[in-house]
Amino acid sequence: MPETPKHEGGRPPVQVDNVETVLLTDLTARVQAAHEQGLRFVTATCLDAGDDYELYYHFAHGAALSHLHVRVKKGTPVPSISGIYMCAFLVENEIKELFGVPITDIVIDYKGHLLLTDGGPTTPMLKRQSPTSS
Amino acid sequence: MARRTTIPFGPQHPVLPEPIQLKLTLDNETVVEAIPHIGYVHRGVEKAGERMDFGQNVFLVERICGICSFIHALCYCQGIEKLMDVEVPPRARYLRVIWSELHRMQSHHLWLGLLADAFGYESLFMQFWRNRERLMDIFERTAGSRVIISTCAIGGVRRDISPENLQYILDELVVIQKTLDDAVDVVLNDRTIRARTVGKGVLTAKQALELGAVGPVLRGSGVAVDARTEGFAAYGELGIEPVTEEAGDSYARTKVRARECYQSLDLVRRAIERLPDGDIAVRPRGRPDGRTVSRVEQPRGELFYFMGADGSARLDRLRIRTPTFANVPPLVAMLPGCEMADVPVITLSIDPCISCTER
Amino acid sequence: MGILGKARAKSPWILHFDAGACNGCDIEVIACLTPVYDVERFGMMNIGNPKHADILLVTGTCNLRNARVLKNLYAQMPEPKAVVAIGACALSGGVFHECYNVLGGVEGIIPVDVWVPGCAPKPEAIIEGAVMAVQRMQERASGKVQPSEDESEDEHA
């Protein structure tokens, strides 16, 4: 992870335990492996990191959590994992809608109308708003 | 001859106090497909969490859901405490358990009442809600508000419960348990209710895990997952055994919630008995830095927060995954194959909280 | 005031719509129906059909999607009608007033007669608000107050 401690002398920033950074090309295979191990899909988190998106996929095995971390350039299509974990369709639609991540092949694609309505804001969760949004 | 029709269920439906729409495709009277349409309650709390400072966010996340407000605040505060390396005093941890468990009881009472109302059992609904009012009075007296109690803060709790009020809670719990005994007996043993819930909306353990179900939906399918067993707040010291039922139908989920009411009663009593003396809060120093996840158990299931901070007064990212959000896919899987008339009860059986789902 | 007006004042029927509240105000509205507060003592009944309702209780912030539903419900209610906005969210947006998907309070969508402040208001305050709405409705029926704003433009919304 790229973060470095910002204030010298202080304690280093807390990090999420049990994170594994993977390449986008490996993502589907890794999620498939998690599915075969019988992990429960908890949710996905998207972060807007300037030119990139950071995606976390959270899994649970009993009480323990593990996470997959992917960093992608904005505009790069991200394959959907809803073909493996059907329950990911809601969160993927949400990320697609609120952050504008181009997630492809979601099993139930709401096409940007899960939470937002026409005439309302578009991709409101981005840090810097694009000029087209209201 | 089979005829396909599409029926919108909601957004304004008497069973649900909140707006959600299910587009049901029916084959005669049997549901073939159900697609949820949400977005009626979406506010944008996650973005607001990045705009307000991390101390004010406690009051924001409490207002995600008015039914389990304390537990939202608890999850948020525990995450921030992890980021700031704050040690919460023991008394505060026990007080947090007391309020969380009272909230859980309150929420289950509310749900059991709504279930009774969905069958047309108005008197039973009244019984549960009358009992619930006793819990609301406890909140009013101990926390200063009925619904959104705002007692959780970063580093501890904002209010102490006086010994007289602790005794008052114990006295009230006796009455609450007595009424609960009567009412739960009807819910679990009445012929009509059994006929409408047993075998309806079945979810096997494998399906439940695969679809990411949480809380009573998962435990009703026989999977013993309860975030409280991780021992946050004072649960580690008090000890807790997840309540599970095997059948995975609406009846099993009802039974899990009814049994959890008793579990909460027991936990509150034990927490009051073992409540240590001392401070109720420490003053947090510095600012949160780093990334963390925080999990607690809500009445509806596991609540999951992801927090990212960069050492400033504002959070970089606040991600909230609420239990109903995770329970919608199981609902979508449960509905196909059931009768149209069972849709309200099955929908209710996941205890939907739409304001949580959409934030 | 004719016999109709008297009957209406004795038993106002209530429609409750959640326009994106946190549930806190909603459960307090339902709590008014419970034995402890028992709003049916005043003849008030909570019903699901806007065409039978006299008073509309609105809780919560509005967004674009539910504003359309809210306008429809309001347009379907017969005159004279009154609207009660409950809780900080319905009054101004409350803690959410700067969120991206919040239009603010109910006021911008439909005209409001009675405001019940609080987060969440006590059931006593909600009952009081509903009683005040009945008074306002009677005044309107007897022509003392201007009828609620013309909503003809919203009829087909």
Added chain:
Amino acid sequence: MMLSRVLSNLFSRPATRPFPKTSREPVEGYRGAVEFSQEECVFCGACALRCPANAIEVDRPAKTLKFDLFKCIHCACCAEACKRGCVQLRSAYHPPVYQKPEFEFSGAPVLAAEASPATE
């Protein structure tokens, strides 16, 4: 079983609180009506800074305080922030209103020599 319940309900007190006739004693510590004491206020703005809903606006140079009851979420942050104790939450609730109340007060302009900040 049922008969005993019928009899006990018949002879027990009603659960209903006869609300408008006898209003309930407000509970001590209830976070109800927000009250400002105008005399004590030094317009330091601590309450406005802490308010999660931005319901309080303080203009320090002009010495005015504006409170928007409709935005207030009754969290009592202002009362905690105020070091002089001039914001209090009374245990009674705000009654419903027909119109939005305007709440605003201003202090007398103080001479520059006296304007030592008492609380920051």
